[in-house]
Amino acid sequence: MKDRLTLLLCGNASGDCKLKPLLVYHSENPRVFKKNNVMKSKLNVIWRANMKAWATRQFFTEWIHEEFASSVKAYLEEKNLPLKSHLVMDNTPVHPSGLGEDLVGEYSFIKVKFLPPSTTPLIQPMDQQVISNFKKLYTKAMFQRCFEVTNETELTLREFWKDHYNILHCLRIIDKAWREVSLRTMNSAWKKLWPECVAGRDFEDFEEPPVVPVIVSLGKSMGLEVSEEDVEELVEDHKNELPTEELQHLHEMQQEEVAEEISSEKEEGTSGNISSAEVKELCFLWSKTQAIVEKWHPNKTVVNRSINMFNDNVIGHFRKIQKSRQHQTTLER
Numbered sequence: 226m227k228d229r230l231t232l233l234l235c236g237n238a239s240g241d242c243k244l245k246p247l248l249v250y251h252s253e254n255p256r257v258f259k260k261n262n263v264m265k266s267k268l269n270v271i272w273r274a275n276m277k278a279w280a281t282r283q284f285f286t287e288w289i290h291e292e293f294a295s296s297v298k299a300y301l302e303e304k305n306l307p308l309k310s311h312l313v314m315d316n317t318p319v320h321p322s323g324l325g326e327d328l329v330g331e332y333s334f335i336k337v338k339f340l341p342p343s344t345t346p347l348i349q350p351m352d353q354q355v356i357s358n359f360k361k362l363y364t365k366a367m368f369q370r371c372f373e374v375t376n377e378t379e380l381t382l383r384e385f386w387k388d389h390y391n392i393l394h395c396l397r398i399i400d401k402a403w404r405e406v407s408l409r410t411m412n413s414a415w416k417k418l419w420p421e422c423v424a425g426r427d428f429e430d431f432e433e434p435p436v437v438p439v440i441v442s443l444g445k446s447m448g449l450e451v452s453e454e455d456v457e458e459l460v461e462d463h464k465n466e467l468p469t470e471e472l473q474h475l476h477e478m479q480q481e482e483v484a485e486e487i488s489s490e491k492e493e494g495t496s497g498n499i500s501s502a503e504v505k506e507l508c509f510l511w512s513k514t515q516a517i518v519e520k521w522h523p524n525k526t527v528v529n530r531s532i533n534m535f536n537d538n539v540i541g542h543f544r545k546i547q548k549s550r551q552h553q554t555t556l557e558r
Contacts (some may be wrong), residue, residue, distance in 0.1 A: 228392070231280045232270075232399065234351055234359060235293065238422045240411030242300045243403060247271045247288040250392065251278040254541065257391045265537055266530075269400040282321050289324065290525040291533075294332040308334040313418070315349055316342045330523065353414040355406060360460045361436040362402035368443040370394065375447060382447050407433060504547045511540050 233247040248270040258265070265272040271292050273284040289312075297310050314320045316339045325337035346352055374385050410433070416423045437456045444451035515532055522528045 228395075229278045230392075230395075231278055233280060233285070233288065234356060234403070236351075236355070236406075236411045237297075237300070238350070238412065238415045238419055240408035242296070243406065243411065244296050245269060245271055245292050246399070246403065247273065247280065247284060247292070248396075248399070249273045249275065249278050249280050249284055251276055252392075254545075255392050257393045261393060263393065266534055268396060269403075270396065280319050282319055285319055286321060286324065286327070287529050289328075291529050294328060294335060295526055297335065298332065310335045312337045313350070314339055315345045316340055327525065332526075348417045350414040350418055353417060355410055355414045357460055358410050358436070359402055359406050361440065361456070362405045363398055364456065364459065365436050365440050365443070366398045366401050366405075368440055368447075370398065372443050372447055382449075409433065499543075499546070501547070501550050504543050504550075507543055508540065508547060 229251065231247075231249040234243075235246070236243040246269075250272070251274060253274040257263075271288050273287070275281065293312065298308065300306075301308055301310065312324075312335055314337065320339070322339070325335075328335045328337070340349060371382055371385060371390075374380055374389070375382050378385075380389065413423055437453050440456050441451055441453055518528055518532070519525075
């Protein structure tokens with residue numbers, strides 16, 4: 226099974242505040258979400274989607290307003306700390322240079338700082354073992370799940386992986402792995418960028434539980450030939466962009482999956498006899514309304530949260546009808 230997503234992780238220098246990640250997938254409403262009545266607003270990630278499962282400026286900005294700003298403010302107030310915060314980011318196109326100018330009003334205490342170009346692997350805190358440890362913890366939890374299923378059922382590993390492992394399982398494991406990234410890992414990641422923040426912490430008697438040997442042991446229990454070097458290589462490979470051919474193949478597979486989702490919906494009840502013209506007009510008017518509200522409403526956090534909820538619970542239904550009818554028209558040509 227080949228699949229792809231983008232995940233953004235963020236936490237503070239003390240290590241005791243890990244924010245809800247931004248996750249970008251290739252499908253806005255996977256079939257498994259519908260089957261399990263999943264509410265995206267209740268997920269442990271900020272869910273976004275586009276065909277290539279890539280983070281965009283828009284998605285990142287929405288995450289800042291919906292998650293980062295409000296969570297940081299709540300954390301500082303809970304700890305009785307001064308309302309001061311610096312958001313330290315890579316200097317990449319996805320991170321808009323004018324982001325700090327948007328953080329006004331109640332979030333004006335947040336200052337945005339960009340790292341110098343080409344320094345991410347050297348000093349960016351999340352790249353100093355945080356992401357690497359997260360991937361290892363994710364792999365361990367995934368192997369544990371595979372072992373439990375194959376041990377307790379008659380499914381083979383291949384059958385489970387191909388037909389029974391989906392994005393919903395993935396989300397649960399992401400949440401588990403992120404929670405298990407230790408305070409020590411989060412704090413020590415700032416050693417190169419802010420050594421004073423780490424120098425006073427006493428981790429002498431604290432030992433991180435081994436992760437890679439557990440992964441190897443679980444793999445061998447399932448009949449896999451896996452070594453510690455294989456695990457390290459797997460984690461390292463995830464840093465690299467897929468080759469063009471693989472990206473193209475993956476993109477085609479994802480397009481087919483989305484088409485199947487649209488087809489399978491078959492309007493799920495046609496909402497009475499609403500005409501295609503009415504559906505089109507409704508979606509058009511909502512898009513215009515959304516654009517005006519986003520432009521002029523002063524509270525971006527409230528706006529984004531409300532718009533996403535209305536899109537999920539109301540407009541999404543009519544967009545499904547519109548897509549399904551467009552798909553059917555294409556097939557009949």
